[in-house]
Amino acid sequence: MLVNGKWTADWQPVQKADDHGRFVRQVSSFRNWITPDGSAGPTGTGGFAAEAGRYRLYVALICPWASRTLMARRLKGLDGLIPVTVVNPVMGTQGWEFGGHDDAEEDPLFGARHLHEIYTRAEPQFTGRATVPVLWDMKRDAMVNNESADILRMFDTAFEGLAPSDLRLYPAALAGEIDALNAQVYDRLNNGVYKAGFASTQEAYDEAVAGVFEMLDHLEYRLTGDYIFGGALTETDIRIFVTLIRFDAAYHGLFKTNRRQIADYPRLWAYMRRILARPGVRETVNMDHITRGYYSIKALNPSRIRPVGPAHIEAALRETAAGI
Numbered sequence: 001m002l003v004n005g006k007w008t009a010d011w012q013p014v015q016k017a018d019d020h021g022r023f024v025r026q027v028s029s030f031r032n033w034i035t036p037d038g039s040a041g042p043t044g045t046g047g048f049a050a051e052a053g054r055y056r057l058y059v060a061l062i063c064p065w066a067s068r069t070l071m072a073r074r075l076k077g078l079d080g081l082i083p084v085t086v087v088n089p090v091m092g093t094q095g096w097e098f099g100g101h102d103d104a105e106e107d108p109l110f111g112a113r114h115l116h117e118i119y120t121r122a123e124p125q126f127t128g129r130a131t132v133p134v135l136w137d138m139k140r141d142a143m144v145n146n147e148s149a150d151i152l153r154m155f156d157t158a159f160e161g162l163a164p165s166d167l168r169l170y171p172a173a174l175a176g177e178i179d180a181l182n183a184q185v186y187d188r189l190n191n192g193v194y195k196a197g198f199a200s201t202q203e204a205y206d207e208a209v210a211g212v213f214e215m216l217d218h219l220e221y222r223l224t225g226d227y228i229f230g231g232a233l234t235e236t237d238i239r240i241f242v243t244l245i246r247f248d249a250a251y252h253g254l255f256k257t258n259r260r261q262i263a264d265y266p267r268l269w270a271y272m273r274r275i276l277a278r279p280g281v282r283e284t285v286n287m288d289h290i291t292r293g294y295y296s297i298k299a300l301n302p303s304r305i306r307p308v309g310p311a312h313i314e315a316a317l318r319e320t321a322a323g324i
């Protein structure tokens with residue numbers, strides 16, 4: 001991580017643990033919002049008006065948090081307005097790196113070798129982890145936001161004037177329900193799998209893995225329509241999808257969340273495939289980056305051997321690509 005703008009020690013996956021060995025995720029620190037007219041959003045300062053080609057999104061395709069912003073960008077038709085740079089899926093000793101792997105790109109803005117250089121460009125004395133996603137303002141040379149939950153939400157509304165869309169990821173009528181379910185899904189599923197994977201005590205693992213499967217069981221039970229709130233896709237579906245698509249190929253093995261696979265849940269499996277089949281979504285899923293990235297986390301897999309992967313995931317991706 002960075003301490004007062006200097007990279008310190010080797011990158012380690014475990015961020016912080018509490019007294020019981022529970023994994024604790026860092027709170028994001030750049031929290032400005034792009035808005036239609038540049039007025040300030042719910043947090044941070046103003047001055048970030050929606051403009052075509054002004055902002056760049058830095059992502060890792062292994063990362064579920066980054067992937068949810070990438071999905072929103074595609075589904076909201078913002079690809080032409082917001083360029084993307086994809087980092088290498090394998091963490092080096094200095095965290096995320098540019099280039100050096102299929103579909104990993106060089107940094108087009110500053111020729112940076114590591115993502116942490118983008119953080120110190122934004123804030124020379126930055127202390128914290130250099131995480132993806134990063135939303136960068138190429139006009140003001142500033143970091144807008146590094147919290148995927150905020151980015152997902154601003155992508156829903158900020159660019160309506162430039163790229164009108166019928167899709168409402170956070171419709172006002174469902175706001176309360178979305179917030180409530182998001183909180184559960186985040187804690188028990190999205191971050192729950194990480195809490196299981198990075199637990200350093202049996203007790204912390206047991207607690208996390210129980211939460212993961214309670215949440216999956218609950219979602220399986222309540223999924224009676226095409227999407228979690230009925231007939232229309234919302235941001236909650238995106239948040240659930242990014243974990244489901246990684247589950248059988250990465251979390252089930254590496255994070256030991258192995259009571260069941262998503263393929264064992266009939267509704268969740270069909271739901272995952274339904275979302276995967278929506279135009280644009282398949283292109284945001286890169287299974288090579290996902291398995292390469294997760295299985296290269298040395299603390300969990302010292303040999304870095306990447307397992308062959310479940311055939312059903314490969315088939316689902318292949319069939320979706322072929323439009324079956």
Ligand SMILES: N[C@@H](CCC(=O)N[C@@H](CS)C(=O)NCC(=O)O)C(=O)O
Binds near residue numbers: 011027062064132146
């Ligand atoms: N709260 C952040 C979390 C992002 C996050 O944890 N990203 C991970 C990758 S999945 C990361 O970049 N980790 C680098 C590190 O911890 O040094 C968000 O949702 O945007």
